Amino acid sequence: MPTMTPSPTATRATPTASASPSPTPPPVATPNLAATVAAQQTPRVYKTLSSPDGMWEAEVLVYDCVAFGSEGPEYAYEVLLLRATDGAIVQVDEQTIACGGLGAAGFDLLLWSPDSRYLYYTPTREGVPDGCGFWAGAVARFDVQTRRREVMWSAIFSPDRQRLAVIEPSALALWDVDGGEIARWSFPQEGVLAGVAWSPDGERVALLFVQTLCPPAGPSRLFLFDASSQEAQRVLATDEQTFLDVIWQASEHIQLVDDQGTTWTYSLTTGAMEPDE
Known part of the structure:
Protein backbone atom coordinates (compact mmCIF):
# COMPACT_ATOMS: atom_id res chain seq x y z
CA MET A 1 0.00 0.00 0.00
CA ALA A 19 -4.17 49.20 -7.43
CA SER A 20 -6.73 48.83 -4.67
CA PRO A 21 -8.44 46.46 -4.14
CA SER A 22 -5.65 43.91 -3.82
CA PRO A 23 -5.81 40.64 -5.79
CA THR A 24 -7.46 37.69 -4.08
CA PRO A 25 -5.03 34.80 -3.43
CA PRO A 26 -5.80 31.39 -4.95
CA ARG A 148 8.30 23.07 1.13
CA ARG A 149 6.58 25.24 -1.44
CA GLU A 150 6.86 28.90 -2.33
CA VAL A 151 4.18 30.87 -4.16
CA MET A 152 5.08 33.84 -6.33
CA TRP A 153 1.94 35.83 -7.00
CA SER A 154 3.15 37.21 -10.34
CA ALA A 155 5.99 35.63 -12.32
CA ILE A 156 7.11 35.02 -15.92
CA PHE A 157 9.49 32.37 -17.30
CA SER A 158 12.25 33.33 -19.71
CA PRO A 159 11.93 31.99 -23.29
CA ASP A 160 14.28 29.06 -22.52
CA ARG A 161 12.40 28.46 -19.21
CA GLN A 162 15.67 28.51 -17.26
CA ARG A 163 14.94 31.75 -15.41
CA LEU A 164 11.95 33.33 -13.72
CA ALA A 165 11.10 37.03 -13.42
CA VAL A 166 9.27 37.49 -10.12
CA ILE A 167 7.27 40.69 -9.77
CA GLU A 168 7.15 42.04 -6.22
CA PRO A 169 5.37 45.21 -5.01
CA SER A 170 8.43 47.40 -5.50
CA ALA A 171 11.07 45.23 -7.14
CA LEU A 172 11.93 42.72 -9.84
CA ALA A 173 13.68 39.53 -8.72
CA LEU A 174 15.27 37.08 -11.16
CA TRP A 175 15.44 33.42 -10.18
CA ASP A 176 17.33 30.48 -11.63
CA VAL A 177 14.98 27.49 -11.88
CA ASP A 178 17.65 25.20 -10.39
CA GLY A 179 18.33 27.50 -7.45
CA GLY A 180 17.09 30.80 -6.12
CA GLU A 181 17.41 34.53 -6.61
CA ILE A 182 20.28 35.67 -8.85
CA ALA A 183 19.48 39.35 -9.35
CA ARG A 184 17.25 42.13 -8.01
CA TRP A 185 16.21 45.64 -9.05
CA SER A 186 14.13 48.11 -7.06
CA PHE A 187 11.51 49.87 -9.17
CA PRO A 188 11.93 53.61 -9.82
CA GLN A 189 9.29 56.04 -8.60
CA GLU A 190 7.95 56.61 -12.09
CA GLY A 191 4.39 55.27 -12.07
CA VAL A 192 2.98 51.76 -11.78
CA LEU A 193 4.00 48.62 -13.61
CA ALA A 194 1.98 47.95 -16.76
CA GLY A 195 3.93 45.22 -18.59
CA VAL A 196 6.92 42.88 -18.44
CA ALA A 197 8.69 40.97 -21.22
CA TRP A 198 11.87 38.88 -21.48
CA SER A 199 14.35 39.45 -24.29
CA PRO A 200 14.52 36.53 -26.75
CA ASP A 201 17.91 35.45 -25.35
CA GLY A 202 16.72 35.54 -21.73
CA GLU A 203 19.42 38.03 -20.68
CA ARG A 204 17.31 41.18 -20.26
CA VAL A 205 13.87 42.10 -18.98
CA ALA A 206 11.77 44.99 -20.28
CA LEU A 207 9.54 46.73 -17.74
CA LEU A 208 6.89 49.22 -18.79
CA PHE A 209 5.59 51.81 -16.32
CA VAL A 210 2.62 54.14 -16.71
CA GLN A 211 1.34 56.95 -14.53
CA THR A 212 -1.94 55.17 -13.65
CA LEU A 213 -3.64 51.95 -14.70
CA CYS A 214 -7.08 52.47 -13.17
CA PRO A 215 -8.02 54.12 -15.45
CA PRO A 216 -5.06 53.97 -17.88
CA ALA A 217 -3.57 57.42 -18.28
CA GLY A 218 -0.42 59.48 -18.26
CA PRO A 219 3.13 59.22 -19.54
CA SER A 220 4.97 55.92 -20.00
CA ARG A 221 8.51 54.83 -19.16
CA LEU A 222 10.35 51.79 -20.53
CA PHE A 223 13.28 50.28 -18.62
CA LEU A 224 15.61 47.41 -19.51
CA PHE A 225 17.18 45.34 -16.73
CA ASP A 226 20.30 43.34 -17.60
CA ALA A 227 20.64 40.07 -15.66
CA SER A 228 24.43 39.91 -16.06
CA SER A 229 25.32 43.44 -15.03
CA GLN A 230 22.32 43.77 -12.68
CA GLU A 231 21.80 47.29 -13.95
CA ALA A 232 18.70 48.98 -15.35
CA GLN A 233 18.51 51.64 -18.03
CA ARG A 234 15.60 53.84 -19.02
CA VAL A 235 15.41 53.63 -22.79
CA LEU A 236 12.12 55.40 -23.55
CA ALA A 237 10.01 58.14 -21.98
CA THR A 238 6.76 59.35 -23.54
CA ASP A 239 4.71 62.23 -22.18
CA GLU A 240 1.95 62.21 -24.78
CA GLN A 241 1.33 58.48 -25.29
CA THR A 242 0.07 55.92 -22.79
CA PHE A 243 1.36 52.40 -23.37
CA LEU A 244 -0.16 49.42 -21.58
CA ASP A 245 1.75 46.36 -22.81
CA VAL A 246 5.21 45.36 -23.98
CA ILE A 247 6.20 42.52 -26.34
CA TRP A 248 9.79 41.49 -27.09
CA GLN A 249 10.17 39.06 -30.00
CA ALA A 250 13.16 40.44 -31.92
CA SER A 251 16.52 41.15 -30.33
CA GLU A 252 16.74 44.90 -30.95
CA HIS A 253 13.08 45.74 -31.50
CA ILE A 254 10.41 46.02 -28.81
CA GLN A 255 6.69 46.35 -29.47
CA LEU A 256 4.49 48.58 -27.32
CA VAL A 257 0.69 48.58 -27.29
CA ASP A 258 -0.98 51.91 -26.52
CA ASP A 259 -4.31 52.64 -24.83
CA GLN A 260 -6.05 52.72 -28.22
CA GLY A 261 -4.88 49.21 -29.12
CA THR A 262 -2.28 50.37 -31.65
CA THR A 263 1.01 48.47 -31.70
CA TRP A 264 4.25 50.44 -32.10
CA THR A 265 7.76 49.09 -32.75
CA TYR A 266 10.62 50.74 -30.90
CA SER A 267 14.21 50.26 -32.12
CA LEU A 268 16.80 49.86 -29.39
CA THR A 269 19.50 50.64 -31.97
CA THR A 270 18.19 53.90 -33.43
CA GLY A 271 15.65 55.03 -30.83
CA ALA A 272 12.99 55.39 -33.54
CA MET A 273 9.41 54.33 -32.92
CA GLU A 274 6.83 53.72 -35.62
CA PRO A 275 3.28 52.34 -35.60
CA ASP A 276 2.91 48.85 -37.07
CA GLU A 277 0.99 48.67 -40.33
Missing part, protein backbone atom coordinates in the same frame (compact mmCIF):
# COMPACT_ATOMS: atom_id res chain seq x y z
CA PRO A 2 1.47 3.43 -0.90
CA THR A 3 2.65 5.70 1.90
CA MET A 4 0.97 9.11 2.05
CA THR A 5 3.23 11.94 3.16
CA PRO A 6 1.53 14.92 4.91
CA SER A 7 1.09 18.14 2.99
CA PRO A 8 4.15 20.44 3.07
CA THR A 9 4.44 23.74 4.86
CA ALA A 10 3.64 26.65 2.55
CA THR A 11 5.52 29.94 2.38
CA ARG A 12 4.07 32.73 0.26
CA ALA A 13 6.18 35.25 -1.63
CA THR A 14 5.08 38.88 -1.55
CA PRO A 15 2.23 39.60 -4.00
CA THR A 16 2.63 41.89 -6.99
CA ALA A 17 1.86 45.57 -6.90
CA SER A 18 -1.67 46.44 -7.91
CA PRO A 27 -8.28 29.36 -2.88
CA VAL A 28 -7.11 26.82 -0.34
CA ALA A 29 -8.84 23.59 0.55
CA THR A 30 -11.62 23.60 3.15
CA PRO A 31 -11.46 20.11 4.75
CA ASN A 32 -15.21 19.43 5.11
CA LEU A 33 -16.07 20.77 1.65
CA ALA A 34 -13.14 18.94 0.05
CA ALA A 35 -14.07 15.64 1.68
CA THR A 36 -17.71 16.00 0.62
CA VAL A 37 -16.83 16.77 -3.01
CA ALA A 38 -14.24 13.97 -3.19
CA ALA A 39 -16.61 11.39 -1.69
CA GLN A 40 -19.20 11.86 -4.43
CA GLN A 41 -17.14 11.08 -7.53
CA THR A 42 -14.05 9.55 -9.05
CA PRO A 43 -11.50 12.22 -9.98
CA ARG A 44 -10.23 12.77 -13.48
CA VAL A 45 -6.55 13.26 -14.24
CA TYR A 46 -6.04 16.76 -15.60
CA LYS A 47 -2.31 16.45 -16.32
CA THR A 48 0.83 14.50 -15.42
CA LEU A 49 4.49 15.49 -15.68
CA SER A 50 7.50 13.23 -15.02
CA SER A 51 10.71 14.55 -13.48
CA PRO A 52 13.86 14.48 -15.68
CA ASP A 53 15.46 11.77 -13.49
CA GLY A 54 12.34 9.59 -13.74
CA MET A 55 11.94 9.36 -9.95
CA TRP A 56 8.72 11.37 -9.67
CA GLU A 57 5.49 11.89 -11.55
CA ALA A 58 3.43 14.99 -10.76
CA GLU A 59 -0.32 14.55 -11.16
CA VAL A 60 -3.25 16.96 -10.97
CA LEU A 61 -6.55 15.34 -9.98
CA VAL A 62 -9.81 17.22 -10.52
CA TYR A 63 -13.10 16.54 -8.75
CA ASP A 64 -15.72 18.41 -10.74
CA CYS A 65 -18.43 20.68 -9.36
CA VAL A 66 -20.88 19.16 -6.87
CA ALA A 67 -24.02 20.91 -5.63
CA PHE A 68 -24.66 21.17 -1.89
CA GLY A 69 -28.40 20.76 -1.52
CA SER A 70 -31.07 21.18 -4.17
CA GLU A 71 -30.36 24.89 -4.61
CA GLY A 72 -27.10 25.22 -2.75
CA PRO A 73 -23.73 26.40 -4.05
CA GLU A 74 -21.46 24.18 -6.13
CA TYR A 75 -17.87 23.38 -5.26
CA ALA A 76 -15.01 21.59 -7.00
CA TYR A 77 -11.86 20.17 -5.49
CA GLU A 78 -8.36 19.79 -6.95
CA VAL A 79 -5.29 18.12 -5.55
CA LEU A 80 -1.68 18.03 -6.77
CA LEU A 81 0.24 14.86 -5.96
CA LEU A 82 3.73 13.50 -6.49
CA ARG A 83 4.04 9.76 -7.08
CA ALA A 84 7.47 8.24 -6.46
CA THR A 85 8.82 5.16 -8.23
CA ASP A 86 8.84 3.34 -4.87
CA GLY A 87 5.09 3.88 -4.49
CA ALA A 88 5.20 6.77 -2.03
CA ILE A 89 2.72 9.62 -2.56
CA VAL A 90 3.33 13.23 -1.53
CA GLN A 91 0.46 15.72 -1.45
CA VAL A 92 1.87 18.99 -2.74
CA ASP A 93 -1.17 21.29 -2.74
CA GLU A 94 -4.98 21.33 -2.80
CA GLN A 95 -7.86 23.73 -3.49
CA THR A 96 -11.59 23.89 -2.85
CA ILE A 97 -13.09 26.03 -5.62
CA ALA A 98 -16.46 27.80 -5.66
CA CYS A 99 -17.89 27.00 -9.10
CA GLY A 100 -18.88 30.12 -10.99
CA GLY A 101 -17.06 32.31 -8.49
CA LEU A 102 -14.67 35.17 -9.11
CA GLY A 103 -10.91 35.07 -8.96
CA ALA A 104 -8.26 32.73 -10.34
CA ALA A 105 -7.97 29.06 -9.42
CA GLY A 106 -6.99 25.59 -10.59
CA PHE A 107 -3.65 23.78 -10.84
CA ASP A 108 -1.54 23.33 -13.94
CA LEU A 109 1.91 21.73 -14.19
CA LEU A 110 4.56 23.96 -15.76
CA LEU A 111 7.99 22.30 -15.57
CA TRP A 112 10.58 20.47 -13.52
CA SER A 113 13.98 22.00 -12.87
CA PRO A 114 16.70 20.17 -14.84
CA ASP A 115 18.09 18.67 -11.63
CA SER A 116 14.61 17.30 -10.67
CA ARG A 117 14.64 19.08 -7.31
CA TYR A 118 11.93 21.65 -8.00
CA LEU A 119 8.46 21.25 -9.49
CA TYR A 120 6.96 24.45 -10.88
CA TYR A 121 3.21 24.78 -11.23
CA THR A 122 0.50 27.42 -11.21
CA PRO A 123 -2.37 27.57 -8.70
CA THR A 124 -4.23 30.02 -11.00
CA ARG A 125 -4.90 28.02 -14.17
CA GLU A 126 -8.20 29.73 -14.98
CA GLY A 127 -9.69 33.16 -14.33
CA VAL A 128 -8.15 36.41 -13.14
CA PRO A 129 -7.84 37.90 -9.65
CA ASP A 130 -10.05 40.65 -8.29
CA GLY A 131 -8.73 44.18 -8.38
CA CYS A 132 -6.82 46.23 -10.92
CA GLY A 133 -3.16 46.14 -11.80
CA PHE A 134 -0.48 44.18 -13.62
CA TRP A 135 -0.64 40.41 -13.10
CA ALA A 136 1.26 37.75 -15.02
CA GLY A 137 -0.13 34.68 -13.24
CA ALA A 138 1.00 32.96 -10.08
CA VAL A 139 3.83 30.41 -10.09
CA ALA A 140 4.51 28.01 -7.23
CA ARG A 141 7.68 25.99 -6.62
CA PHE A 142 7.77 22.74 -4.64
CA ASP A 143 11.08 21.44 -3.28
CA VAL A 144 11.07 17.63 -3.24
CA GLN A 145 13.98 17.57 -0.78
CA THR A 146 12.60 19.87 1.91
CA ARG A 147 8.89 19.31 1.12
Whole structure:
Protein backbone atom coordinates (compact mmCIF):
# COMPACT_ATOMS: atom_id res chain seq x y z
CA MET A 1 0.00 0.00 0.00
CA PRO A 2 1.47 3.43 -0.90
CA THR A 3 2.65 5.70 1.90
CA MET A 4 0.97 9.11 2.05
CA THR A 5 3.23 11.94 3.16
CA PRO A 6 1.53 14.92 4.91
CA SER A 7 1.09 18.14 2.99
CA PRO A 8 4.15 20.44 3.07
CA THR A 9 4.44 23.74 4.86
CA ALA A 10 3.64 26.65 2.55
CA THR A 11 5.52 29.94 2.38
CA ARG A 12 4.07 32.73 0.26
CA ALA A 13 6.18 35.25 -1.63
CA THR A 14 5.08 38.88 -1.55
CA PRO A 15 2.23 39.60 -4.00
CA THR A 16 2.63 41.89 -6.99
CA ALA A 17 1.86 45.57 -6.90
CA SER A 18 -1.67 46.44 -7.91
CA ALA A 19 -4.17 49.20 -7.43
CA SER A 20 -6.73 48.83 -4.67
CA PRO A 21 -8.44 46.46 -4.14
CA SER A 22 -5.65 43.91 -3.82
CA PRO A 23 -5.81 40.64 -5.79
CA THR A 24 -7.46 37.69 -4.08
CA PRO A 25 -5.03 34.80 -3.43
CA PRO A 26 -5.80 31.39 -4.95
CA PRO A 27 -8.28 29.36 -2.88
CA VAL A 28 -7.11 26.82 -0.34
CA ALA A 29 -8.84 23.59 0.55
CA THR A 30 -11.62 23.60 3.15
CA PRO A 31 -11.46 20.11 4.75
CA ASN A 32 -15.21 19.43 5.11
CA LEU A 33 -16.07 20.77 1.65
CA ALA A 34 -13.14 18.94 0.05
CA ALA A 35 -14.07 15.64 1.68
CA THR A 36 -17.71 16.00 0.62
CA VAL A 37 -16.83 16.77 -3.01
CA ALA A 38 -14.24 13.97 -3.19
CA ALA A 39 -16.61 11.39 -1.69
CA GLN A 40 -19.20 11.86 -4.43
CA GLN A 41 -17.14 11.08 -7.53
CA THR A 42 -14.05 9.55 -9.05
CA PRO A 43 -11.50 12.22 -9.98
CA ARG A 44 -10.23 12.77 -13.48
CA VAL A 45 -6.55 13.26 -14.24
CA TYR A 46 -6.04 16.76 -15.60
CA LYS A 47 -2.31 16.45 -16.32
CA THR A 48 0.83 14.50 -15.42
CA LEU A 49 4.49 15.49 -15.68
CA SER A 50 7.50 13.23 -15.02
CA SER A 51 10.71 14.55 -13.48
CA PRO A 52 13.86 14.48 -15.68
CA ASP A 53 15.46 11.77 -13.49
CA GLY A 54 12.34 9.59 -13.74
CA MET A 55 11.94 9.36 -9.95
CA TRP A 56 8.72 11.37 -9.67
CA GLU A 57 5.49 11.89 -11.55
CA ALA A 58 3.43 14.99 -10.76
CA GLU A 59 -0.32 14.55 -11.16
CA VAL A 60 -3.25 16.96 -10.97
CA LEU A 61 -6.55 15.34 -9.98
CA VAL A 62 -9.81 17.22 -10.52
CA TYR A 63 -13.10 16.54 -8.75
CA ASP A 64 -15.72 18.41 -10.74
CA CYS A 65 -18.43 20.68 -9.36
CA VAL A 66 -20.88 19.16 -6.87
CA ALA A 67 -24.02 20.91 -5.63
CA PHE A 68 -24.66 21.17 -1.89
CA GLY A 69 -28.40 20.76 -1.52
CA SER A 70 -31.07 21.18 -4.17
CA GLU A 71 -30.36 24.89 -4.61
CA GLY A 72 -27.10 25.22 -2.75
CA PRO A 73 -23.73 26.40 -4.05
CA GLU A 74 -21.46 24.18 -6.13
CA TYR A 75 -17.87 23.38 -5.26
CA ALA A 76 -15.01 21.59 -7.00
CA TYR A 77 -11.86 20.17 -5.49
CA GLU A 78 -8.36 19.79 -6.95
CA VAL A 79 -5.29 18.12 -5.55
CA LEU A 80 -1.68 18.03 -6.77
CA LEU A 81 0.24 14.86 -5.96
CA LEU A 82 3.73 13.50 -6.49
CA ARG A 83 4.04 9.76 -7.08
CA ALA A 84 7.47 8.24 -6.46
CA THR A 85 8.82 5.16 -8.23
CA ASP A 86 8.84 3.34 -4.87
CA GLY A 87 5.09 3.88 -4.49
CA ALA A 88 5.20 6.77 -2.03
CA ILE A 89 2.72 9.62 -2.56
CA VAL A 90 3.33 13.23 -1.53
CA GLN A 91 0.46 15.72 -1.45
CA VAL A 92 1.87 18.99 -2.74
CA ASP A 93 -1.17 21.29 -2.74
CA GLU A 94 -4.98 21.33 -2.80
CA GLN A 95 -7.86 23.73 -3.49
CA THR A 96 -11.59 23.89 -2.85
CA ILE A 97 -13.09 26.03 -5.62
CA ALA A 98 -16.46 27.80 -5.66
CA CYS A 99 -17.89 27.00 -9.10
CA GLY A 100 -18.88 30.12 -10.99
CA GLY A 101 -17.06 32.31 -8.49
CA LEU A 102 -14.67 35.17 -9.11
CA GLY A 103 -10.91 35.07 -8.96
CA ALA A 104 -8.26 32.73 -10.34
CA ALA A 105 -7.97 29.06 -9.42
CA GLY A 106 -6.99 25.59 -10.59
CA PHE A 107 -3.65 23.78 -10.84
CA ASP A 108 -1.54 23.33 -13.94
CA LEU A 109 1.91 21.73 -14.19
CA LEU A 110 4.56 23.96 -15.76
CA LEU A 111 7.99 22.30 -15.57
CA TRP A 112 10.58 20.47 -13.52
CA SER A 113 13.98 22.00 -12.87
CA PRO A 114 16.70 20.17 -14.84
CA ASP A 115 18.09 18.67 -11.63
CA SER A 116 14.61 17.30 -10.67
CA ARG A 117 14.64 19.08 -7.31
CA TYR A 118 11.93 21.65 -8.00
CA LEU A 119 8.46 21.25 -9.49
CA TYR A 120 6.96 24.45 -10.88
CA TYR A 121 3.21 24.78 -11.23
CA THR A 122 0.50 27.42 -11.21
CA PRO A 123 -2.37 27.57 -8.70
CA THR A 124 -4.23 30.02 -11.00
CA ARG A 125 -4.90 28.02 -14.17
CA GLU A 126 -8.20 29.73 -14.98
CA GLY A 127 -9.69 33.16 -14.33
CA VAL A 128 -8.15 36.41 -13.14
CA PRO A 129 -7.84 37.90 -9.65
CA ASP A 130 -10.05 40.65 -8.29
CA GLY A 131 -8.73 44.18 -8.38
CA CYS A 132 -6.82 46.23 -10.92
CA GLY A 133 -3.16 46.14 -11.80
CA PHE A 134 -0.48 44.18 -13.62
CA TRP A 135 -0.64 40.41 -13.10
CA ALA A 136 1.26 37.75 -15.02
CA GLY A 137 -0.13 34.68 -13.24
CA ALA A 138 1.00 32.96 -10.08
CA VAL A 139 3.83 30.41 -10.09
CA ALA A 140 4.51 28.01 -7.23
CA ARG A 141 7.68 25.99 -6.62
CA PHE A 142 7.77 22.74 -4.64
CA ASP A 143 11.08 21.44 -3.28
CA VAL A 144 11.07 17.63 -3.24
CA GLN A 145 13.98 17.57 -0.78
CA THR A 146 12.60 19.87 1.91
CA ARG A 147 8.89 19.31 1.12
CA ARG A 148 8.30 23.07 1.13
CA ARG A 149 6.58 25.24 -1.44
CA GLU A 150 6.86 28.90 -2.33
CA VAL A 151 4.18 30.87 -4.16
CA MET A 152 5.08 33.84 -6.33
CA TRP A 153 1.94 35.83 -7.00
CA SER A 154 3.15 37.21 -10.34
CA ALA A 155 5.99 35.63 -12.32
CA ILE A 156 7.11 35.02 -15.92
CA PHE A 157 9.49 32.37 -17.30
CA SER A 158 12.25 33.33 -19.71
CA PRO A 159 11.93 31.99 -23.29
CA ASP A 160 14.28 29.06 -22.52
CA ARG A 161 12.40 28.46 -19.21
CA GLN A 162 15.67 28.51 -17.26
CA ARG A 163 14.94 31.75 -15.41
CA LEU A 164 11.95 33.33 -13.72
CA ALA A 165 11.10 37.03 -13.42
CA VAL A 166 9.27 37.49 -10.12
CA ILE A 167 7.27 40.69 -9.77
CA GLU A 168 7.15 42.04 -6.22
CA PRO A 169 5.37 45.21 -5.01
CA SER A 170 8.43 47.40 -5.50
CA ALA A 171 11.07 45.23 -7.14
CA LEU A 172 11.93 42.72 -9.84
CA ALA A 173 13.68 39.53 -8.72
CA LEU A 174 15.27 37.08 -11.16
CA TRP A 175 15.44 33.42 -10.18
CA ASP A 176 17.33 30.48 -11.63
CA VAL A 177 14.98 27.49 -11.88
CA ASP A 178 17.65 25.20 -10.39
CA GLY A 179 18.33 27.50 -7.45
CA GLY A 180 17.09 30.80 -6.12
CA GLU A 181 17.41 34.53 -6.61
CA ILE A 182 20.28 35.67 -8.85
CA ALA A 183 19.48 39.35 -9.35
CA ARG A 184 17.25 42.13 -8.01
CA TRP A 185 16.21 45.64 -9.05
CA SER A 186 14.13 48.11 -7.06
CA PHE A 187 11.51 49.87 -9.17
CA PRO A 188 11.93 53.61 -9.82
CA GLN A 189 9.29 56.04 -8.60
CA GLU A 190 7.95 56.61 -12.09
CA GLY A 191 4.39 55.27 -12.07
CA VAL A 192 2.98 51.76 -11.78
CA LEU A 193 4.00 48.62 -13.61
CA ALA A 194 1.98 47.95 -16.76
CA GLY A 195 3.93 45.22 -18.59
CA VAL A 196 6.92 42.88 -18.44
CA ALA A 197 8.69 40.97 -21.22
CA TRP A 198 11.87 38.88 -21.48
CA SER A 199 14.35 39.45 -24.29
CA PRO A 200 14.52 36.53 -26.75
CA ASP A 201 17.91 35.45 -25.35
CA GLY A 202 16.72 35.54 -21.73
CA GLU A 203 19.42 38.03 -20.68
CA ARG A 204 17.31 41.18 -20.26
CA VAL A 205 13.87 42.10 -18.98
CA ALA A 206 11.77 44.99 -20.28
CA LEU A 207 9.54 46.73 -17.74
CA LEU A 208 6.89 49.22 -18.79
CA PHE A 209 5.59 51.81 -16.32
CA VAL A 210 2.62 54.14 -16.71
CA GLN A 211 1.34 56.95 -14.53
CA THR A 212 -1.94 55.17 -13.65
CA LEU A 213 -3.64 51.95 -14.70
CA CYS A 214 -7.08 52.47 -13.17
CA PRO A 215 -8.02 54.12 -15.45
CA PRO A 216 -5.06 53.97 -17.88
CA ALA A 217 -3.57 57.42 -18.28
CA GLY A 218 -0.42 59.48 -18.26
CA PRO A 219 3.13 59.22 -19.54
CA SER A 220 4.97 55.92 -20.00
CA ARG A 221 8.51 54.83 -19.16
CA LEU A 222 10.35 51.79 -20.53
CA PHE A 223 13.28 50.28 -18.62
CA LEU A 224 15.61 47.41 -19.51
CA PHE A 225 17.18 45.34 -16.73
CA ASP A 226 20.30 43.34 -17.60
CA ALA A 227 20.64 40.07 -15.66
CA SER A 228 24.43 39.91 -16.06
CA SER A 229 25.32 43.44 -15.03
CA GLN A 230 22.32 43.77 -12.68
CA GLU A 231 21.80 47.29 -13.95
CA ALA A 232 18.70 48.98 -15.35
CA GLN A 233 18.51 51.64 -18.03
CA ARG A 234 15.60 53.84 -19.02
CA VAL A 235 15.41 53.63 -22.79
CA LEU A 236 12.12 55.40 -23.55
CA ALA A 237 10.01 58.14 -21.98
CA THR A 238 6.76 59.35 -23.54
CA ASP A 239 4.71 62.23 -22.18
CA GLU A 240 1.95 62.21 -24.78
CA GLN A 241 1.33 58.48 -25.29
CA THR A 242 0.07 55.92 -22.79
CA PHE A 243 1.36 52.40 -23.37
CA LEU A 244 -0.16 49.42 -21.58
CA ASP A 245 1.75 46.36 -22.81
CA VAL A 246 5.21 45.36 -23.98
CA ILE A 247 6.20 42.52 -26.34
CA TRP A 248 9.79 41.49 -27.09
CA GLN A 249 10.17 39.06 -30.00
CA ALA A 250 13.16 40.44 -31.92
CA SER A 251 16.52 41.15 -30.33
CA GLU A 252 16.74 44.90 -30.95
CA HIS A 253 13.08 45.74 -31.50
CA ILE A 254 10.41 46.02 -28.81
CA GLN A 255 6.69 46.35 -29.47
CA LEU A 256 4.49 48.58 -27.32
CA VAL A 257 0.69 48.58 -27.29
CA ASP A 258 -0.98 51.91 -26.52
CA ASP A 259 -4.31 52.64 -24.83
CA GLN A 260 -6.05 52.72 -28.22
CA GLY A 261 -4.88 49.21 -29.12
CA THR A 262 -2.28 50.37 -31.65
CA THR A 263 1.01 48.47 -31.70
CA TRP A 264 4.25 50.44 -32.10
CA THR A 265 7.76 49.09 -32.75
CA TYR A 266 10.62 50.74 -30.90
CA SER A 267 14.21 50.26 -32.12
CA LEU A 268 16.80 49.86 -29.39
CA THR A 269 19.50 50.64 -31.97
CA THR A 270 18.19 53.90 -33.43
CA GLY A 271 15.65 55.03 -30.83
CA ALA A 272 12.99 55.39 -33.54
CA MET A 273 9.41 54.33 -32.92
CA GLU A 274 6.83 53.72 -35.62
CA PRO A 275 3.28 52.34 -35.60
CA ASP A 276 2.91 48.85 -37.07
CA GLU A 277 0.99 48.67 -40.33
